[in-house]
Amino acid sequence: MILVGVCGGIAAYKTCELVRTLVRAEHDVQVVQTPDSQRFVGPTTFAALSRRPVLADGGPEVFPHLDASSHADLLCIAPLSATTLSRIAHGEAANVLTATALAFSGPIVAAPAMNPRMWEAEATAENLRLLAARGVELVGPAHGDTAEGEVGVGRMSEPAEIAAAVEARLSTAGSLAGTRVLVTAGGTREPIDAVRYVGNRSSGRMGVAVADEASRRGADVTLILAAASAAPSAPMRILRAESAAELERATLEETAAADVIVMAAAVSDYRPADAFAGKRPKSGEPWHVTLEPTTDILKEVGARRTAGQVLVGFAAEHGPGGVERARAKLERKSLDMIVMNDVSRTDIGFDSTENELVLVTARDERTVSRRSKRACAAALWDAVPAPTAATPAPRGE
Ligand code: CTP
Numbered sequence: 001m002i003l004v005g006v007c008g009g010i011a012a013y014k015t016c017e018l019v020r021t022l023v024r025a026e027h028d029v030q031v032v033q034t035p036d037s038q039r040f041v042g043p044t045t046f047a048a049l050s051r052r053p054v055l056a057d058g059g060p061e062v063f064p065h066l067d068a069s070s071h072a073d074l075l076c077i078a079p080l081s082a083t084t085l086s087r088i089a090h091g092e093a094a095n096v097l098t099a100t101a102l103a104f105s106g107p108i109v110a111a112p113a114m115n116p117r118m119w120e121a122e123a124t125a126e127n128l129r130l131l132a133a134r135g136v137e138l139v140g141p142a143h144g145d146t147a148e149g150e151v152g153v154g155r156m157s158e159p160a161e162i163a164a165a166v167e168a169r170l171s172t173a174g175s176l177a178g179t180r181v182l183v184t185a186g187g188t189r190e191p192i193d194a195v196r197y198v199g200n201r202s203s204g205r206m207g208v209a210v211a212d213e214a215s216r217r218g219a220d221v222t223l224i225l226a227a228a229s230a231a232p233s234a235p236m237r238i239l240r241a242e243s244a245a246e247l248e249r250a251t252l253e254e255t256a257a258a259d260v261i262v263m264a265a266a267v268s269d270y271r272p273a274d275a276f277a278g279k280r281p282k283s284g285e286p287w288h289v290t291l292e293p294t295t296d297i298l299k300e301v302g303a304r305r306t307a308g309q310v311l312v313g314f315a316a317e318h319g320p321g322g323v324e325r326a327r328a329k330l331e332r333k334s335l336d337m338i339v340m341n342d343v344s345r346t347d348i349g350f351d352s353t354e355n356e357l358v359l360v361t362a363r364d365e366r367t368v369s370r371r372s373k374r375a376c377a378a379a380l381w382d383a384v385p386a387p388t389a390a391t392p393a394p395r396g397e
Pocket of ligand 1: 244263264265266267269294295296297298312314315316317329
């Protein structure tokens with residue numbers, strides 16, 4: 001059963017369509033309304049669409065929040081208002097919806113809707129961080145016109161998009177439960193002196209999306225994060241690594257305790273051989289920096305892998321022949337899968353929120369057409385082979 005929580009906001013009219021879509025897909029839907037939401041859409045409408053009475057404050061049930069939360073597979077809150085966001089973030093049981101959310105231990109998908117200035121507020125950001133740390137998955141909000149005539153981010157996502165997120169969460173929830181996943185993400189920085197470095201254009205978004213998705217699927221995730229403009233939103237253990245050497249140390253320490261390792265970090269292949277101690281003063285003369293190769297971490301991990309461990313690499317390829325080059329890396333580095341993306345394209349990849357991937361294994365290759373990095377991460381996990389029963393060493397904490 002899916003619980004659909006409705007808060008007060010004009011977007012509640014779109015929740016009628018969401019309920020209809022979920023009922024059409026043969027889900028049992030139980031609508032839970034806050035008192036405020038009933039000023040926008042009455043319980044009779046939701047009762048008719050969901051084919052069962054709505055749960056609301058003042059109803060005949062004695063423990064509606066406990067009954068609802070113990071029988072549900074997922075709670076979808078749409079629209080999620082700023083008030084309910086704050087209440088849930090702080091564990092309030094102010095009405096039947098917030099009490100249900102507090103008592104519910106399953107997956108929560110929420111579609112916020114509010115004025116763009118309220119969405120931008122630091123208080124909202126802090127509340128969202130609290131929810132994210134507990135694994136609540138957000139859909140939207142989208143950019144566009146709001147009911148009050150402003151333009152910005154704050155519109156509730158469309159019902160079809162919310163329904164798709166609910167379906168995806170239901171079908172994959174727990175699919176990686178008990179699996180220990182290690183992900184590296186971001187780009188390394190190799191110091192030239194105390195303030196300058198050799199770096200690369202990786203934003204870390206793709207790797208962070210891979211870690212987030214694994215966590216949403218129930219994995220126990222460790223993320224080793226180099227320089228990145230993206231931050232994870234799902235619960236996980238995060239270790240920071242700045243340079244290729246630090247990433248190498250952290251990765252090799254964590255490898256033995258992982259069932260699946262995804263190396264999405266953009267590791268510098270070279271580093272300055274003699275980093276200048278302190279800040280090198282400017283002079284009119286040219287500055288020659290000698291670069292020396294770094295360790296190929298993925299190859300090292302491949303050489304040490306234990307039976308049953310799954311190893312996935314990334315290949316940033318430029319232009320034609322990329323799949324062939326990626327396949328050669330798959331073999332050279334003893335991988336189960338390599339994820340190829342074409343970095344010569346400007347519409348996807350580095351600074352984009354979207355990507356297009358080719359998932360290459362020894363047997364085949366599968367194109368994941370252009371989509372959000374989050375959707376790419378979901379496609380990646382759908383394709384990653386399950387680790388076999390062999391048991392890697394326990395994690396030494
Ligand atoms: N990688 C790594 N250590 C390095 C360089 C790369 O672990 N020093 C990993 C990356 O995290 C990625 C994969 O290797 O998963 C592919 O990286 P890429 O730079 O594309 O491949 P290379 O083998 O370095 O080949 P080339 O640069 O010649 O294309």
